[in-house]
Amino acid sequence: MEKKKTGRAGLFLEGLRDGVPIGLGYLAVAFSLGIMAKKVGLSAFQGFFVSFLCNASAGEYAGFTQIAADATYFEMALSMLVANARYLLMSAALSQRLDPAMPFRHRFLIAYDVTDELFGINIARPGYLAPAYTYGAMIVALAGWSTGTMFGVIAGSLLPVRAVSAFSVALYGMFIAVIVPPARKEKKIGGIVAVSFLCSYLASVLPGVKEIAEGTRIIILTVVLASLAAILFPRKAEDTEPGVPETEAAV
Amino acid sequence: MRGNTWIYIAVMGAVCYLIRVLPLTLIRKKITNTFINSFLYYVPYVTLAVMTFPAIIHATNSVWSGAAALILGLIVAYFGFDLFKTAVSCCLIVFVLELFIVKV
Numbered sequence: 001m002e003k004k005k006t007g008r009a010g011l012f013l014e015g016l017r018d019g020v021p022i023g024l025g026y027l028a029v030a031f032s033l034g035i036m037a038k039k040v041g042l043s044a045f046q047g048f049f050v051s052f053l054c055n056a057s058a059g060e061y062a063g064f065t066q067i068a069a070d071a072t073y074f075e076m077a078l079s080m081l082v083a084n085a086r087y088l089l090m091s092a093a094l095s096q097r098l099d100p101a102m103p104f105r106h107r108f109l110i111a112y113d114v115t116d117e118l119f120g121i122n123i124a125r126p127g128y129l130a131p132a133y134t135y136g137a138m139i140v141a142l143a144g145w146s147t148g149t150m151f152g153v154i155a156g157s158l159l160p161v162r163a164v165s166a167f168s169v170a171l172y173g174m175f176i177a178v179i180v181p182p183a184r185k186e187k188k189i190g191g192i193v194a195v196s197f198l199c200s201y202l203a204s205v206l207p208g209v210k211e212i213a214e215g216t217r218i219i220i221l222t223v224v225l226a227s228l229a230a231i232l233f234p235r236k237a238e239d240t241e242p243g244v245p246e247t248e249a250a251v
Numbered sequence: 252m253r254g255n256t257w258i259y260i261a262v263m264g265a266v267c268y269l270i271r272v273l274p275l276t277l278i279r280k281k282i283t284n285t286f287i288n289s290f291l292y293y294v295p296y297v298t299l300a301v302m303t304f305p306a307i308i309h310a311t312n313s314v315w316s317g318a319a320a321l322i323l324g325l326i327v328a329y330f331g332f333d334l335f336k337t338a339v340s341c342c343l344i345v346f347v348l349e350l351f352i353v354k355v
Contacts, residue, residue, distance in 0.1 A: 172306070
């Protein structure tokens with residue numbers, strides 16, 4: 001470990017350094033998101049903007065599904081709310097780690113890029129959050145995520161068919177990597193994931209249900225199944241703090 | 252009816268930001284409602300599962316390669332491989348399998 005720099009500049013550099021592996025991982029995954037963006041008719045510039053503004057893999061995926069389904073703006077907003085509900089939870093958890101005296105301008109900026117990975121490295125640090133550190137990591141992560149999406153839109157059409165087919169599962173691979181470790185650790189979550197798979201499959205084949213747009217099906221299934229889980233397996237407040245994602249460290 | 256793409260993007264960005272900024276600026280106390288806490292806790296698992304399956308099977312050029320990616324992803328993630336490595340494994344198995352089962 002190099003000598004410990006102090007002050008805001010040191011914290012900022014530290015953030016930049018910790019942001020590099022995250023940014024590189026983002027670059028690769030965002031690429032497959034770009035392929036999807038291209039499929040639903042977005043330009044490279046639009047793809048860049050979606051990722052720059054949203055910073056959410058599952059959320060953007062859900063959004064693209066809505067665009068493909070010619071959804072109303074209300075359906076779009078609702079699906080973004082549901083697909084990104086975990087960030088609500090993460091921000092709520094993160095709010096407990098901010099200095100009560102922290103000026104609002106910092107709160108507004110930090111909120112911009114609360115993602116699984118950035119939440120992970122922020123919450124892993126002791127004490128109150130240091131904004132300079134967060135900003136350092138954010139810059140690298142944002143750059144990787146938004147340019148990755150842009151490259152996906154551009155290169156998606158230049159890549160051979162085989163490569164596009166292979167890349168198109170990257171995002172799902174990432175989703176799987178987020179849900180499996182907690183499902184392994186906790187049987188209830190494993191059961192909930194299995195039931196979700198099953199219901200989602202049934203909803204895609206059952207007459208009368210399969211006609212509902214995919215994006216809307218996702219919203220309905222999520223609200224219904226998560227509500228049932230909350231009723232059947234209520235959690236104590238101290239058990240609902242999202243932990244540090246185990247998948248974060250080595251991205 | 253298809254909306255305007257830029258408005259879709261604006262809605263996406265606005266909701267994504269509001270979801271993150273409201274808790275960070277408004278919540279100063281802990282949420283105590285058990286149902287809301289539990290619901291929010293389970294949402295990510297349910298929604299990611301629902302989005303992954305069966306969509307992953309139809310994402311590739313063959314349902315078999317998609318299914319293989321799902322199964323391999325589950326196994327690899329179960330053994331603790333991180334997000335990036337899991338994603339790469341899924342891509343690789345699709346690529347390799349389709350060399351044999353899909354004619355381009």
